[in-house]
Amino acid sequence: MSEAPLLDLFVIGGGINGAGIARDAAGRGLSVMMCEKDDLAQGTSSRSGKLIHGGLRYLEYYEFRLVREALIEREVLLNSACHIIWPMRFVLPHSPQDRPAWLVRLGLFLYDHLGGRKKLPGTRALNLQRDPEGAPLLDSYTRGFEYSDCWVDDARLVTLNALDAAERGATILTRTRCQAAVRHSDHWEIILHDVVQDSTRTVKAKALINAAGPWVLDIIHNVTHTQSSRKVRLVKGSHIIVPKFWEGQQAYLVQNHDKRVIFINPYEGDKALIGTTDIAWDGAAEDVMAEDNEIQYLMDAVNRYFKVKLTADDIITSFSGVRPLFDDGKGNPSAVTRDYLFDLDSKGGAPLLHVFGGKITTFRKLAEHALQRLANYFPQMGADWTRDAVLPGGDIADADFENFNQHLKMQYPWLPRALRKHYGRLYGTRCRALLGEAQQLSELGRHFGGQLYEAEVRYLVSHEWAQQAEDILTRRTKHGLHLSDEQRQQFNAWFNAQFSSDAALKLASAQ
Template sequence: MDLAQQQLECDVLVVGGGINGAGIARDAAGRGLSVILCEKDDLASHTSSASSKLIHGGLRYLEYYEFNLVRKALIEREVLMRSAPHIISPLRFVMPHMKGLRPVWMLRAGLFLYDHLARRELLPGSHAVDLRHHAAGAPLKANLTRGFMYSDGWVDDARLVVLNAMDAREKGATVLTRTTCQSVLQKDGKWLAQLVDANGDTIQVKARSLINATGSWSAQFQQHCAPQAAGKTLRLIKGSHIVVKRLFDHPDAYIFQHPDGRIVFAIPYEKEFTLIGTTDLDYRGDINQVAIEQQEISYLCQLSSLYFKRPIVPADVVWSYSGVRPLVDDGAADAKAITRDYRLELDQTAAPMLTVFGGKITTFRKLAEDAVDMLAPLLSNHVKSWTADACLPGGDLYGTGPDNRAVLEFAGFEQAMQQQYDWLPPALVSRYAHAYGTKIHQLLQDCHSVDEMGEAIAPGLYVREVRYLMQFEWARNATDILWRRSKLGLHLPANTGQKLNTWMIENP
């Protein structure tokens, strides 16, 4: 079907292919609405792939009395773990106590609230820890003798976006990546949008409603579509992360306090590395070109060096990334104090337009549910919400629906896959299991030997996987594959990107 040669019609046009746009498209399509999603770049190209990779309640938000946000996020934490146990997993955090910062009683009280604001079935509660006699204390400075442990979750953030888009497509949505929404106007109670794809071809869309999920661009897009709307002021906050060679051998993460009141995570990453972040800086630059600054690298190195025995210096950084969080300006003077909750604004002057402001990755599913709950009745759709009880693609490890077993017994699934595909190296099957879940069977369909996987473009990256990502996950270039669909870019030779791009151009 040549989209450029016709006018498409839909109930909902979603502009923006980050986590909120993909989540809304999935929810709406699952309720029977016809959906088109367009994204000017690749899925998760911006903020949604630049997070701290955590599904968490937001322990530090308790300090700002954001109890409703924390409770909502804590509930979602376990909902999401059940829905995608291959890309979301439990993670224990160690919080060392440093004298002169938040007192022990405050930490203990905060963790008590964190344990009890929402029901927990999958994660253990918090407890004190003697760092002098615990594996987590070994890499830390000798003055750090006591601390606390608590639970949250880890997520492959970019894959979370892709899985939502895949589910939306499986439920009938049209997903158009590298397709810019160039103009929109209201006519006869509908939205007429002109989309332009990567080839410069124009696609006309007539939509009954419009969802502005453009993230950092949401305020300006709203003003363009509905100048009469009272425009929100977004405060763009840049968060940067650094990756260094592995700093510790145990599987737990750390949460460090800083004398300036901020907290920073040090998280086991890709087996061989440690991820450290994040910063909070007001950002006024080009939101298409966000990069870490030297002062941020120094800040993260210096803070980490307050805790780890081994000093961390900028020369240790092997990779870094930055993203801009589009937060609703609530008047907070300090960037770290701005609310991470979301706001939805519905304009019904003519054709309905819903604009998404703010949000965090942990609450994306609830945000999407709330958005479609607001919009669907205006389109005469009264289908109930459904995503709380559904798996994302690949998440149905032990049945058709989400369950605790898939989270608690993921290692059993991984081992079963290694036995079923014993003609592949166990480490490669493990990577496939974590990336694709039950979609591993689609990836390896009709393959019974390494030779049938096709050429190895790089160690462990076979043509079979590249073709799968191109066909089913919208991958178009090496960056999509090496840094968003996976983090193979951290592990493979420096020239892999060039080789992979050449192969993809020659084998469209």
């Protein structure tokens, strides 16, 4: 058996940063392999607030460069994937007890102009007693503001980056742990453990990137056995999901008594996503979960502003993620920078690049900067390219999703409206590959409830590395929120019966 060829680049971590780097590198002509110990986006990257935003509150910490970069990226990403990223208006009721109105107006003025906004509408003042956006709010809030940011399906953003990387030649390995990495003078020898097959393999690469997110220090200490002067601050952010309790598609941004801001966003049609908390986390990232006091904190923030009063009985579910922030020495977790830094280690041999921090909005720039840091080691690699490129399914004319949705209606008149929008939103132009030659609903196979049909499941297993039922219900889609307990159990049983064989799993992981 011949020895595997020497790769240009190996990337550890299948979150948004790892997937973005793998995509960028593959598009530059490098040979790339990426491994993820769990499913794509199973950690932090599927547990975000699901926003592409500049970070309005970061202006208070004078993070002007970070906010500007994020605001510029907001429209770049909107153009690249308008099926999973779309504009959203945020209503900010003013509370005189917190930030003064002049400071809020100044912040919103800067927010409108720092990033060269082109597509998104600007800020406007609201009379909450007259404008419909004020209807669900307590009568004591009489004035407010409305501004723009963007929504994103975070887990799908990761998957689409991985898919684009694979289609450009990268090898994507899920449920594959990087067990050890040994540095040589001109390459890294990397030992991988396939968790599903319980087998190991060894690959070699000229350079290694550690994009493991919350596990970045674990890779440094236990896998590469190297050192770094950088530190990571783990900060837990928890969210709750409740039934939507207002009319309209606008979101709300409210200030809590501690001056932290809480987002209250429409979610999955009939639900609301509320978050996030900012709490220092010292435990294992795998063990993170929303605590009762965090849930109460989020409900209290809502109840301070809205006529509807949330109770524990309203909680549909909650989730929590650990954000691996670069430790800049700030005591308050909310004040810790959301910027990113690199640590390039080339002492004694092949290069190793550690990625610290970052936020989902700036993943593309982070990936671009990471490859620029390695340019001296790969003089043959291509130039920056991702700014004007679209993600899979995002090749929609003029980034106009509504017009695209109307074309789908003409092409598939038999598709129910909600199902057509679901396929369009998750898969963009790729939904045609999912639907194939189907000409009626029954040809999509078994119906599991909600908008979940067998054709979509088989597409996700064949094309998007879905290996377990949870990969589909929670990350590739959000169908799990729309199925009853019984329907979820039935789907799990069917999925395991269909795809539990080693052959099926091996096929799925190879796609």
